[in-house]
Amino acid sequence: MAIFGPSDDLHGSRFNDTDLRGSWFNGCDLSDATMRGGNMQGAEIDDPWLLRDGGVLLVNGIDVVPFVRAELLRRFPGRATMRAADPEGLRAAWAAVEQAWASTMERAAALPAGVVDESVDGEWSFSQTLRHLVMATDIWLRLTIEGIEAPFHPLGQPNDGFAEYGYDASVFSPGVPAYAEVLEARAGRVAMVRGFLARLTDGDLEDKHPNPWSPHREESTRSCLHVILSEEWEHLRFAVRDLDALAKRV
Missing domain, CATH: 1.20.120.450 (dinb family like domain)
Structure with missing residues (x-):
């Protein structure tokens, strides 16, 4: 299994027809990354900074941030007061x-x-x-x-x-x-x-x-x-x- 660390600069890389199943991205900067034609079933994204003002995440052309924000407010009453x-x-x-x-x-x-x-x-x-x-x-x-x-x-x-x-x-x-x-x-x-x-x-x-x-x-x-x-x-x-x-x- 290949492991990339802080000394590996992969920014701007292109992964074409690459098998990334089961990969983990911990503390990685994926801002402005583009994923097209990929299979994302079962994938998990956890980005606390995404929900700050101006955060955008497009899935099939739809910004899902408002939906995620609304669901978190439903699950955690009081969160809106932070x-x-x-x-x-x-x-x-x-x-x-x-x-x-x-x-x-x-x-x-x-x-x-x-x-x-x-x-x-x-x-x-x-x-x-x-x-x-x-x-x-x-x-x-x-x-x-x-x-x-x-x-x-x-x-x-x-x-x-x-x-x-x-x-x-x-x-x-x-x-x-x-x-x-x-x-x-x-x-x-x-x-x-x-x-x-x-x-x-x-x-x-x-x-x-x-x-x-x-x-x-x-x-x-x-x-x-x-x-x-x-x-x-x-x-x-x-x-x-x-x-x-x-x-x-x-």
């Missing part, structure tokens, strides 16, 4: 995402012991997803907005390439922590966001902060909160998807 612009709206948006996660947490709690640490198709386990949300809160709230010097919880799950941005990945604990500890860390960070939003004023929203991944760019407090909300909703979607698969195993 771009709230004022303090009251942001507080309501966080309450909505907390409520949405509550039912998923109950579902995970009903699984046999250890299943929360199982991966589906090489993706993060349910426990790792919660740990990543801890890290996301730390980087966008504690580091970027609040400027805390040591913002990271040791149970956080960093992104791939975290260290490449100059951060010390050794602050995170190795191994697989006890799920009870993960739940405690997650609950603490959820409460932090709730507490921050309770104090938020209109005047705070336009405060500027260096983007944690590109320090030459500025982010407003509002845009940082939008990232946190987006992380919450997208990883909820991933978690629900993987819980569906895990439920079939037990």
Whole structure:
């Protein structure tokens, strides 16, 4: 099986009558790709960025993004609030995402012991997803907005390439922590966001902060909160998807 990595530049390539059945494209930039005359039955596309303003995906000449967006809003009530612009709206948006996660947490709690640490198709386990949300809160709230010097919880799950941005990945604990500890860390960070939003004023929203991944760019407090909300909703979607698969195993 051929494996292509970051050092392989395939942009602009043409694949004519090529058998790509069962291929995986992880973290690949397929923007403006054209696929014609292909068999896409059973294919799966997961692109969180597609649903942002201006996203277009044509299938047989039809833009399917509006249909996908509408279906996600139906499946995840409250998701539409993630771009709230004022303090009251942001507080309501966080309450909505907390409520949405509550039912998923109950579902995970009903699984046999250890299943929360199982991966589906090489993706993060349910426990790792919660740990990543801890890290996301730390980087966008504690580091970027609040400027805390040591913002990271040791149970956080960093992104791939975290260290490449100059951060010390050794602050995170190795191994697989006890799920009870993960739940405690997650609950603490959820409460932090709730507490921050309770104090938020209109005047705070336009405060500027260096983007944690590109320090030459500025982010407003509002845009940082939008990232946190987006992380919450997208990883909820991933978690629900993987819980569906895990439920079939037990």
